[in-house]
Each structure stands twice: as structure tokens, then as C-alpha cells.
Amino acid sequence: IAGITQAPTSQILAAGRRMTLRCTQDMRHNAMYWYRQDLGLGLRLIHYSNTAGTTGKGEVPDGYSVSRANTDDFPLTLASAVPSQTSVYFCASSEAAGGGEQYFGPGTRLTVT
Amino acid sequence: GQNIDQPTEMTATEGAIVQINCTYQTSGFNGLFWYQQHAGEAPTFLSYNVLDGLEEKGRFSSFLSRSKGYSYLLLKELQMKDSASYLCAVRDQDYQLIWGAGTKLIIKP
Numbered sequence: 001i002a003g004i005t006q007a008p009t010s011q012i013l014a015a016g017r018r019m020t021l022r023c024t025q026d027m028r029h030n031a032m033y034w035y036r037q038d039l040g041l042g043l044r045l046i047h048y049s050n051t052a053g054t055t056g057k058g059e060v061p062d063g064y065s066v067s068r069a070n071t072d073d074f075p076l077t078l079a080s081a082v083p084s085q086t087s088v089y090f091c092a093s094s095e096a097a098g099g100g101e102q103y104f105g106p107g108t109r110l111t112v113t
Numbered sequence: 114g115q116n117i118d119q120p121t122e123m124t125a126t127e128g129a130i131v132q133i134n135c136t137y138q139t140s141g142f143n144g145l146f147w148y149q150q151h152a153g154e155a156p157t158f159l160s161y162n163v164l165d166g167l168e169e170k171g172r173f174s175s176f177l178s179r180s181k182g183y184s185y186l187l188l189k190e191l192q193m194k195d196s197a198s199y200l201c202a203v204r205d206q207d208y209q210l211i212w213g214a215g216t217k218l219i220i221k222p
Contacts, residue, residue, distance in 0.1 A: 035212075042117060042200070042212030043156070058209070090155060098208025101146065104155035 003027065004105035006091050012111045013081050021076045021108050023091030031097040032074040034058075034066060036087040037107075043090065049074055050097035081112045115139045117213035119201050124219045125191055133186045133199050133216045141206025147175050147186045148200040150215065156200055160186070188218075196220045 004025045013019050025032065030051045035043040045058030049068040063085060065077045074093075078085055088109050092102040116138045125131040137145070144163040148156035162168055162177035162184060174187040186199055198215040205211055 040214055042214045043202075043210075044212070045209060048209070098143065098204065101158040101161065102210065104157070106155050 004091055004093055004103055006089075006105040006108050008108060009106070010109040010111075012113060013078075015081055015083060015112055017081050019078045019081055019110070021078075021089055021091075021110070023074045023076070023105055024072050025074075025091075025093045025103075025105075026072065027093060027095075027103065028071060029093035029095050029103070030071070031094045031099075032068065033092040033094075033102065034064070034074070034076045035090045035092065036060065036085075037090060038087050046076065046089075048097075083112045086110060086112045115203075115205065115211045117201055117203060117211055119199075119213040119216045121214070122217045122219065124221060125188075127191055127193060127220055127222050129191050130187065130189050131191060131218065133188070133201075133218065135184045135186070135201035135213060137182050137184070137201070137203045137211075137213075139203045139205045139211055142179060143204040143206070143208055145175075145177055145184050146202045146204070146210065147173075147184075148202065150198045150200055152197070159199075191220050193220050193222070 007022045033048045034046040047066040049055045052071045091105040094102045118136045147159040150156040160175040167176045172189045200215045201213040202210040
């Protein structure tokens with residue numbers, strides 16, 4: 001693994017289903033982030049984690065949850081998917097919270113029908 | 114509220130120079146970032162400004178004026194591979210990034 005990986009690459013999901021998007025980084029970065037990117041809008045922060053064991057809410061957290069059990073992994077869960085959650089989801093990391101540039105994973109394209 | 118404004122789309126010619134502007138109104142300021150994003154790919158870091166002035170990095174330069182809430186990204190000697198979206202992001206008082214919607218740059222031969 002080099003950098004950040006995300007899985008799956010893409011997914012079509014029926015409304016009401018539960019889904020977990022996976023994110024793993026091998027850079028030993030302390031901070032990790034989940035964004036969604038929709039056409040015509042900037043990246044919007046869903047949840048973040050400044051260090052393992054802590055998480056925080058971003059701009060658009062409703063309908064999503066995260067956990068940070070260790071440094072490397074930061075999964076995002078949609079408890080009951082709705083069509084408005086159709087988006088491209090990017091996981092990112094940075095060395096420290098609020099410090100330096102963020103490195104992005106390749107993204108997960110999610111369609112909720 | 115917090116707001117980042119960038120032009121939606123710009124067109125330029127291969128070999129020319131283009132300037133992409135970004136204006137911002139945010140709760141606090143702790144630096145401004147420019148990222149490049151090719152279609153279907155992840156954003157990648159281009160530049161960072163926290164003090165007023167110009168930062169140069171090869172063909173790319175970024176300028177910041179904190180008093181005016183303004184930045185620009187200057188791309189010289191444009192190449193076809195520079196066709197991409199360019200994202201401006203400001204780190205606010207909580208050290209979170211606020212992102213503009215991005216400027217799609219189209220390079221014509």
C-alpha cells in the first residue's frame with residue numbers, strides 16, 4: 001500500500017441499505033477526513049479525526065458515522081442510505097490536525113437508488 | 114457564513130499563461146491551498162500560502178493578499194495535461210478546510 005486506499009471504487013446501493021466505505025492510509029498520519037464531492041459544489045467535510053480514538057463532525061454529518069480505532073483506518077458508515085447521499089466520497093489524511101497539506105484517496109463513487 | 118468564490122470555467126491556449134482567481138470570506142484564516150483535480154481523479158496538492166505575496170513552484174505560482182481576501186494561481190507555459198479543475202481551499206479558525214467549487218480549465222491547442 002502506498003498512500004491512501006479506498007474501497008469499493010464504486011457501488012450502487014438500494015435506498016435503506018447500510019453501507020461502509022473503507023479508508024486505509026500507510027503514512028502514519030494522525031488526522032483523517034471524509035469529504036463528499038457533488039457537481040457544482042466544493043468538497044464538503046462529513047467527519048474528521050484528529051488522532052486515533054477521536055472523531056468530530058464536519059459540515060454535513062447527518063446520516064453518516066465514523067470510527068477511528070487505530071491510526072491507519074477510518075471507515076465511513078451510512079446507516080440507512082438515501083438518494084441524496086449519491087456522491088463521490090474522498091478520504092484524506094494529513095500529518096497533524098490542521099497542519100500541512102491533505103493527501104487524498106482515489107475516491108468511492110456511490111449511487112443510491 | 115463562509116464563502117469561497119472561483120470562476121466556474123476558463124479556457125486558455127497551449128503555451129499561454131492563465132490566472133485563476135479565488136476570493137474568500139471565512140471565519141478566521143490559517144492558510145490557503147490550491148489543489149489540482151483531473152476528471153475522475155483525486156485532488157492533488159499544488160501550493161500553500163499563509164503570508165502575503167507570491168510563491169513560485171516551477172510553472173505554477175500562487176499569490177495571496179490577506180487584506181483583500183484574495184488569491185490567484187498563475188499557470189505558465191500551459192500544456193494539454195494542465196486541463197483539470199483547480200480547487201481553492203482556505204483553512205479557517207478551526208483549522209478545517211473550506212473549499213471552493215473549483216475552476217475547470219480547458220486548454221486548447
